Amino acid sequence: MRIKATNMTGIEARFQIDWPGFTLDVDLQLPSRGVTALFGHSGSGKTTLLRCISGLESTTKGRLVVDGDVWQDDKHRIPTHKRPIGYVFQEVNLFNHLSVINNLRYGMQRNGKTQQVSLDQAIMLLGIDHLLDRKPDHLSGGERQRVGIARALAVSPRLLLMDEPLAALDLKRKQEILPYLERLHDELDIPVIYVSHSPDEVARLADQLVVMNEGKVQATGCLADMFARLDLPFLVGENASIVLDAIVGELDKDWHMVRVDFDGGSLWIMDHGLPVGHRVRVGILARDVSLAEQPGVSSIQNILRGQIDAIADDRHPGLMLVRVKVGKTLFLARLTKRAATSLAVVQGQKVWLQVKSVALLQYNLS
Amino acid sequence: MNMLSDGDLQALWLTVRLATIVTMILLIIGTPIAWWLARTKTWWKGPASAVVALPLVLPPSVLGFYLLVVMGPNGPVGQLTQTLGIGLLPFTFWGLVIASVFYSLPFMVQPLKTAFEAVGDRPLEVAATLRASPLDAFFTVAVPLAAPGFLTASILTFAHTVGEFGVILMIGGNLPGITRVASVQIYDHVEALEYMQAHRLSAVMLIFSFVVLLALYMWRPNANKSY
Numbered sequence: 026m027r028i029k030a031t032n033m034t035g036i037e038a039r040f041q042i043d044w045p046g047f048t049l050d051v052d053l054q055l056p057s058r059g060v061t062a063l064f065g066h067s068g069s070g071k072t073t074l075l076r077c078i079s080g081l082e083s084t085t086k087g088r089l090v091v092d093g094d095v096w097q098d099d100k101h102r103i104p105t106h107k108r109p110i111g112y113v114f115q116e117v118n119l120f121n122h123l124s125v126i127n128n129l130r131y132g133m134q135r136n137g138k139t140q141q142v143s144l145d146q147a148i149m150l151l152g153i154d155h156l157l158d159r160k161p162d163h164l165s166g167g168e169r170q171r172v173g174i175a176r177a178l179a180v181s182p183r184l185l186l187m188d189e190p191l192a193a194l195d196l197k198r199k200q201e202i203l204p205y206l207e208r209l210h211d212e213l214d215i216p217v218i219y220v221s222h223s224p225d226e227v228a229r230l231a232d233q234l235v236v237m238n239e240g241k242v243q244a245t246g247c248l249a250d251m252f253a254r255l256d257l258p259f260l261v262g263e264n265a266s267i268v269l270d271a272i273v274g275e276l277d278k279d280w281h282m283v284r285v286d287f288d289g290g291s292l293w294i295m296d297h298g299l300p301v302g303h304r305v306r307v308g309i310l311a312r313d314v315s316l317a318e319q320p321g322v323s324s325i326q327n328i329l330r331g332q333i334d335a336i337a338d339d340r341h342p343g344l345m346l347v348r349v350k351v352g353k354t355l356f357l358a359r360l361t362k363r364a365a366t367s368l369a370v371v372q373g374q375k376v377w378l379q380v381k382s383v384a385l386l387q388y389n390l391s
Numbered sequence: 392m393n394m395l396s397d398g399d400l401q402a403l404w405l406t407v408r409l410a411t412i413v414t415m416i417l418l419i420i421g422t423p424i425a426w427w428l429a430r431t432k433t434w435w436k437g438p439a440s441a442v443v444a445l446p447l448v449l450p451p452s453v454l455g456f457y458l459l460v461v462m463g464p465n466g467p468v469g470q471l472t473q474t475l476g477i478g479l480l481p482f483t484f485w486g487l488v489i490a491s492v493f494y495s496l497p498f499m500v501q502p503l504k505t506a507f508e509a510v511g512d513r514p515l516e517v518a519a520t521l522r523a524s525p526l527d528a529f530f531t532v533a534v535p536l537a538a539p540g541f542l543t544a545s546i547l548t549f550a551h552t553v554g555e556f557g558v559i560l561m562i563g564g565n566l567p568g569i570t571r572v573a574s575v576q577i578y579d580h581v582e583a584l585e586y587m588q589a590h591r592l593s594a595v596m597l598i599f600s601f602v603v604l605l606a607l608y609m610w611r612p613n614a615n616k617s618y
Contacts, residue, residue: 132521
């Protein structure tokens with residue numbers, strides 16, 4: 026049934042929906058590797074887009090090509106159960122009449138084709154080997170979600186779709202599951218489309234970001250670029266920040282710190298037992314970055330030289346965001362307008378950045 | 392001394408046979424109807440639901456009368472059965488079965504429809520993402536999750552068919568071993584002023600009905616669970 030369109034890799038997704046009170050109109054090109062986050066407010070159409078990709082939303086006009094295979098066009102539409110996907114729903118929806126192991130086997134048995142991800146691998150990755158004989162009623166929320174993710178993996182999907190898998194969980198359960206999601210990212214070569222409205226989750230998990238608003242794609246690009254943009258209103262705000270991927274360059278055993286290097290400079294962060302050469306992702310809040318004309322004596326350890334790249338108003342009338350380029354890397358600094366005026370901040374100006382705090386977001390990036 | 396006469400036992404056996412066959416036929420016919428009613432979004436879901444529920448409010452004699460007309464020598468079904476060499480259905484056991492299927496239809500469809508609605512769309516969507524075709528998902532997900540509904544529907548259908556009287560009189564008459572079920576037998580006993588026999592058979596029916604309802608209300612596994 027599958028029709029080869031091209032030999033291109035990547036996902037081409039074009040969908041139009043016109044419902045009373047809601048329209049979806051997207052035309053996207055996504056890489057078919059890594060984690061792509063669909064990010065936006067509730068009602069922005071991100072879940073509907075995911076359902077279109079899975080085939081669960083059936084009344085759509087559109088075209089969907091995954092790595093050259095046409096899943097949907099004007100004439101053909103492969104039904105959901107014939108698409109090589111895995112789907113993780115927000116509320117887990119394990120089959121309550123089946124034990125955990127039989128939930129895992131349900132899709133695997135129907136998959137027929139050679140298993141890329143073995144059942145044992147899925148069980149091991151999600152750490153659920155002690156739960157196999159239980160009924161779903163006897164699992165905690167976090168355990169249920171882990172079983173749901175393992176069940177989606179056990180069908181050896183070519184594309185894993187996740188619809189806010191953490192949204193129904195409290196903070197503690199989220200922290201319990203995030204490491205498992207990071208392991209998926211690192212250990213399996215399965216492209217993931219991940220729906221989320223949480224900048225924190227996106228910063229930890231995603232490689233690419235698609236920002237959606239009112240049924241349309243507002244912006245799309247790699248994570249670091251998107252976080253450094255000044256025109257995306259939900260990234261701007263109290264928690265405006267940048268993310269950057271860096272490599273551990275030096276250990277300082279005496280002070281329990283490590284130096285991580287990025288394109289254009291380096292930062293000292295707390296030692297978390299990472300070996301030299303390891304890749305890490307760090308996040309820096311705009312409010313933790315200040316600007317100075319001269320590098321003065323202060324308690325701040327991370328001081329970088331950069332050039333002002335762009336200036337924008339922040340949400341509060343008394344605040345502004347200044348984007349500074351350090352080498353090829355973009356940083357955001359939040360200043361009061363009063364401070365910006367006394368510094369005479371202008372585009373192109375050379376400044377010193379003082380970075381007060383760096384958060385380690387992810388450290389098992391391979 | 393026998394508690395029940397041979398005629399009574401024959402009537403009871405006929406009743407059980409009728410109710411069992413009707414329940415099995417309705418499981419086959421009622422399940423797709425209930426499934427369709429629970430999931431369709433077309434406008435004629437309303438009219439269809441009303442037709443299915445009609446036997447609940449229609450006097451059994453009215454239902455029986457129409458069936459008699461349709462299955463009689465000049466009715467369309469009657470002419471069809473005669474052409475096929477089956478003969479006429481009224482006053483036969485299978486005529487009773489067909490009448491009872493109509494009469495008990497809502498008792499099968501309503502609980503199943505409620506059960507399927509409680510299952511909802513989501514488990515079926517999950518099954519589809521796990522490579523299950525719609526038919527596969529129906530048998531491996533919807534039916535097991537709606538199992539308490541199947542139990543309720545079967546018990547109600549069986550019990551309701553056992554309690555049938557008006558339709559039977561209209562369509563089946565009163566032929567021993569063929570259409571004389573327990574309810575009709577009791578009527579005969581009373582007509583003949585055989586109060587002792589009427590008492591015994593009535594007591595059997597009373598106990599049966601109570602036990603069925605008790606089973607229904609006391610033993611409903613998973614009845615309170617939401618899926």
